[in-house]
Amino acid sequence: MTDFTASCLDGETKTFLVSQPMGAIATTDPGAPAASTEDRIVEAALTCIARWGLSKTTIDDIAREAGTSRATAYRLFPGGKETIVDAVVGREIRQFFADLAVELSRHDDAEGLLVAGIGRSLRFLTTHPALRSVLAHEPGLLLPQVAFHRLGPVLDAAVGFAVPFLRPHVAPDAVPSVDARAAEVAEVLVRLVLSLALSPSEHVDPDDDASIQRVVRAHLLPALSP
Amino acid sequence: MSLADRVLDATYAEVAELGLAGLTVEAVAQRAGSSRATLYRHFPGGREELVERTIRREVARFFETVLGQIPPAPPAGGLADHLTGLVQAAHRELQAHDVLQRLLLDEAEAIMPPLAMVQPLVARSVVAHLRGALDGARLAGKLRSGVDLPAAAEHVARLILSYAGSPGRWDLTDPAEADRLVRTTILAGLGV
Numbered sequence: 001m002t003d004f005t006a007s008c009l010d011g012e013t014k015t016f017l018v019s020q021p022m023g024a025i026a027t028t029d030p031g032a033p034a035a036s037t038e039d040r041i042v043e044a045a046l047t048c049i050a051r052w053g054l055s056k057t058t059i060d061d062i063a064r065e066a067g068t069s070r071a072t073a074y075r076l077f078p079g080g081k082e083t084i085v086d087a088v089v090g091r092e093i094r095q096f097f098a099d100l101a102v103e104l105s106r107h108d109d110a111e112g113l114l115v116a117g118i119g120r121s122l123r124f125l126t127t128h129p130a131l132r133s134v135l136a137h138e139p140g141l142l143l144p145q146v147a148f149h150r151l152g153p154v155l156d157a158a159v160g161f162a163v164p165f166l167r168p169h170v171a172p173d174a175v176p177s178v179d180a181r182a183a184e185v186a187e188v189l190v191r192l193v194l195s196l197a198l199s200p201s202e203h204v205d206p207d208d209d210a211s212i213q214r215v216v217r218a219h220l221l222p223a224l225s226p
Numbered sequence: 227m228s229l230a231d232r233v234l235d236a237t238y239a240e241v242a243e244l245g246l247a248g249l250t251v252e253a254v255a256q257r258a259g260s261s262r263a264t265l266y267r268h269f270p271g272g273r274e275e276l277v278e279r280t281i282r283r284e285v286a287r288f289f290e291t292v293l294g295q296i297p298p299a300p301p302a303g304g305l306a307d308h309l310t311g312l313v314q315a316a317h318r319e320l321q322a323h324d325v326l327q328r329l330l331l332d333e334a335e336a337i338m339p340p341l342a343m344v345q346p347l348v349a350r351s352v353v354a355h356l357r358g359a360l361d362g363a364r365l366a367g368k369l370r371s372g373v374d375l376p377a378a379a380e381h382v383a384r385l386i387l388s389y390a391g392s393p394g395r396w397d398l399t400d401p402a403e404a405d406r407l408v409r410t411t412i413l414a415g416l417g418v
Contacts, residue, residue, distance in 0.1 A: 144334035151394070191389075218381070226410065
């Protein structure tokens with residue numbers, strides 16, 4: 001069985017996330033040249049997973065959906081389905097964080113930053129078709145990657161991304177230090193987003209920024225500057 | 227002991243010995259001194275129902291154990307002390323739960339879906355407990371005025387469950403660090 005996200009946060013992607021200066025992450029240029037065959041295969045895999053789930057998707061399905069041959073798919077992804085799925089997960093995560101970085105850089109105030117960050121992350125996680133399909137029908141493939149001891153690396157990667165955005169808003173006399181406090185608050189944000197994405201709330205609606213703003217004001221701004 | 231209790235004990239013992247993959251209704255019935263037919267009368271959902279109800283009973287026992295070893299909730303005790311005890315004891319008991327730990331290590335793909343199925347129930351009871359605790363703190367004058375109690379209880383419950391299951395950058399075995407987590411982070415904005 002393909003391990004859906006095992007490879008996504010412990011290799012290349014994690015290094016990418018924690019090492020890139022934020023300005024260096026650019027969103028997809030809409031004027032970019034037409035998609036390569038690799039891109040079309042990755043895109044097709046995403047469509048197939050959303051439609052049939054991860055276990056049932058075959059490399060033939062993916063090749064057909066991409067309008068290419070099985071032989072070409074294997075030539076470009078010698079590891080077969082597993083390699084394609086790794087590429088899908090890596091691409092979706094990089095794209096998500098790149099878009100998020102652009103969105104967050106528009107906010108100078110802590111409240112706006114937190115509402116935008118939580119809102120955008122939650123909407124991504126609750127509406128992503130392939131992700132929701134796996135979560136609904138094959139939860140055993142996904143949940144172990146974000147629970148108990150496996151959550152650690154996920155938290156580290158996301159915290160590494162969020163800290164530069166939060167640091168300017170941490171109280172200068174923060175304990176134990178500004179950097180450490182920024183990481184602690186970033187970690188709360190990531191935990192909260194994951195929790196809300198996996199179990200819906202009676203009080204927070206991903207599509208209602210006012211409901212997110214209430215959480216930010218009640219619990220998160222006070223954590224930044226007590 | 228009721229048949230249902232004997233069956234759930236047998237399910238737990240089977241999983242503890244053989245793991246989830248090896249669990250059969252037949253073996254559970256035999257261990258419980260019952261028949262397959264009788265077992266299905268009481269547990270029409272079969273194997274899946276056995277697993278889910280066994281987890282539910284384990285969770286209830288788990289929280290009973292945890293709540294039995296920590297300072298009382300407000301108004302009898304302090305809110306931060308109660309929550310520090312809660313997150314520390316829950317983390318400690320999860321780590322010490324050999325059967326759960328082995329399942330997470332060897333059969334994560336199989337154990338997570340039934341755990342996720344039970345999760346809403348767990349969340350609901352933790353939220354209800356925290357609502358009582360926050361209300362107690364309010365009565366004792368230890369809660370900031372204007373706090374939306376139901377929303378705050380849900381928020382705190384999410385965080386307590388998250389940290390207890392995966393402590394991340396916090397060393398929850400250190401009482402001072404657990405106390406700082408609760409006061410500065412989990413209860414941020416709630417105290418007076």
